[in-house]
Amino acid sequence: MSVNLSRRALPKLALAISASLTAACSSARTQVEATSGVSGGLISIIVGDEKNAFWQAQSELSGAEAKRLGYTVQVSSSGNDLDVESALVDQAIAEDPVALIIGVASADGSVPALERVRHANIPAFLLNTGVTQDDLATAVLTSDNTQGAILGATEFARRMRGSGTYVELLGLQADANAKIRSDGYASVLSKVPMLQRVGEAVADWDVDKGHDAMVALLKDHPDIKGVLAGNDGMARGAAKALDKAGRRDVIIGAFDGSPEAVDDVRSGVLAYTILQPVEQFARKVVLEVHEFLLTGTTGAATVTQSFDCELITAGNAADYVSPFVLR
Numbered sequence: 341m342s343v344n345l346s347r348r349a350l351p352k353l354a355l356a357i358s359a360s361l362t363a364a365c366s367s368a369r370t371q372v373e374a375t376s377g378v379s380g381g382l383i384s385i386i387v388g389d390e391k392n393a394f395w396q397a398q399s400e401l402s403g404a405e406a407k408r409l410g411y412t413v414q415v416s417s418s419g420n421d422l423d424v425e426s427a428l429v430d431q432a433i434a435e436d437p438v439a440l441i442i443g444v445a446s447a448d449g450s451v452p453a454l455e456r457v458r459h460a461n462i463p464a465f466l467l468n469t470g471v472t473q474d475d476l477a478t479a480v481l482t483s484d485n486t487q488g489a490i491l492g493a494t495e496f497a498r499r500m501r502g503s504g505t506y507v508e509l510l511g512l513q514a515d516a517n518a519k520i521r522s523d524g525y526a527s528v529l530s531k532v533p534m535l536q537r538v539g540e541a542v543a544d545w546d547v548d549k550g551h552d553a554m555v556a557l558l559k560d561h562p563d564i565k566g567v568l569a570g571n572d573g574m575a576r577g578a579a580k581a582l583d584k585a586g587r588r589d590v591i592i593g594a595f596d597g598s599p600e601a602v603d604d605v606r607s608g609v610l611a612y613t614i615l616q617p618v619e620q621f622a623r624k625v626v627l628e629v630h631e632f633l634l635t636g637t638t639g640a641a642t643v644t645q646s647f648d649c650e651l652i653t654a655g656n657a658a659d660y661v662s663p664f665v666l667r
Contacts, residue, residue, distance in 0.1 A: 381438035383411045383629060386428050388443045388468070390417035392545060392573060393598035394618060395443060397663050398467055401622035402441055409630050411438070420512055420545075422449045429453040433460045439478075439629045443468045446514035451476065463632060465625050469516050470644060479628050480644040481621040485517050488595060488649030489524025492614045495651055496529070496568055496593040499611045503534035504565030506591075507557045509578060511570040512544045521570045521595060529568075538564065543574045550577025558585055566591040572601035572613055579609050597652055599663050606657045615650040618664040 383406045387395040395417070403413045414435065418425035425445045432440055433456060440462050444450035447469060454476040457464045463478040470480040500506065508525065511518035529535050538561050541553035550573060558564070558581065567582070567590055569575035575594035582590050594601050597615030604610040624645075628638040650666050659667040 381411055381633075382435060383413050383626070384432035384435065384437040384440045385413060385415045386425065386432065386440070386442040387415070387417050388420045388445065389545065390419070393600060393663070394468075394571070394596050394616065397598075397618045398443065398622045401619060402467075402626050405623045405626040406629075409626065411626075418445050420445045420515070422446055422514075425450060426453050429457060433457060433462065436460075437462060438633055439463045439465060441465045441467060441625055441629065444471055447471050447516040449514060463629070465629055467621065467625055474643075477643060478632060479625065479638050479640060481625045481628075482517075482644070482646055483616040483618075483621070484646040484648050485520040486524045487646075488614045488616065489521040490528055491649060491651050492593055492595055492612070493525040493528035493568070495612050495653070496525075496566065496591070497532050497535060499591045499593070500535060500566050502532055505536045505538045505561065505563065506566035506568055507539040507541070507554075507561060507564055508537055509550055509553055509567065509569040509574040510540055510542045511574070513542060515545070518545075518570055525568055537568075543569075543577065545571050545573050547573045547577040547580075550574030551581045552577075554578035554581035555585075558582070558587070564590060566593070568593045570595055572596035572598045575610055575613070576601060576604060579604065583609075597650070597660075597664055597666075599660075602652055602657055602660045605652055605654055608654065612651060612653045615652050615660075615664065615666055617647045617649065619662075621645070621647050 385399055385402055387399045389395055399415045403415055406413045416428050418428055422445050440457055444466060451471050451473050454464055458476055466477045466480040468482050510522055539557050541557055543549040543553040567578050569578060572594045575592050579592055591611045594610050594613040597613050601610060601613040605613055631639045661667045
């Protein structure tokens with residue numbers, strides 16, 4: 341079949357071919373850029389308190405997985421301070437990463453920073469907790485804090501033999517997980533009538549604050565039988581205060597599954613800790629970043645994904661083979 345083209349038609353054809361080639365090259369260039377990002381782009385990681393073993397593990401595990409896949413990594417810590425977090429987010433935006441992995445300082449207060457990330461067209465992957473505005477995260481990966489708290493409260497009630505007084509140490513109030521865990525504890529313990537919570541204090545996930553809060557609580561409630569803490573750090577701080585007061589008999593429940601806490605479980609300082617599966621979701625978030633940059637989707641069925649926690653006691657602490665990993 342032959343096609344006759346007039347001289348007038350040729351320029352139009354040339355323009356059409358040129359436009360087609362430009363579109364094809366543009367499409368190819370977009371794919372090359374995505375592939376280039378996958379093999380060597382920058383991933384910015386912003387975590388909470390770098391002194392906390394939980395956040396240390398998250399940044400180290402996510403960073404190692406990203407480097408394994410060919411990315412460069414920039415890790416920073418906000419110290420759970422919104423102003424610091426905001427400045428770090430702006431710095432990350434200026435560096436134009438292929439993705440941002442962040443453990444937000446506040447479910448509410450971190451929203452403006454994440455809005456700027458979205459405006460810069462940088463996909464944001466949230467670890468540990470989400471935010472109150474649903475459209476800002478490409479993915480949210482977190483422990484199932486309600487399931488973990490119920491698991492911990494059930495063990496706490498068993499260790500307390502269903503009766504006695506206890507106090508509770510609460511985490512950072514800007515962190516949604518503080519309330520989620522406390523509510524999870526209450527959902528179990530409120531149904532045990534002989535167990536009485538006689539006091540509480542906010543200790544911001546911190547060892548030293550946990551110690552000081554315990555000192556104050558012990559003055560008001562010298563005969564308590566148990567301490568229920570929202571994380572390992574506060575539990576370990578409370579244990580130090582109780583040890584100084586000669587109250588090694590007090591039952592202490594923790595939450596995180598950090599190496600230091602597991603050592604304390606082995607030695608009997610802590611009754612138990614709840615393991616957050618950091619090793620699982622800290623690596624998986626990077627795999628989802630990788631998949632998203634390649635295909636435009638994370639491959640997950642839902643934006644928010646939660647991972648079950650596990651109970652660690654003296655009976656299974658030997659199966660804790662590496663930080664945040666229970667065999």
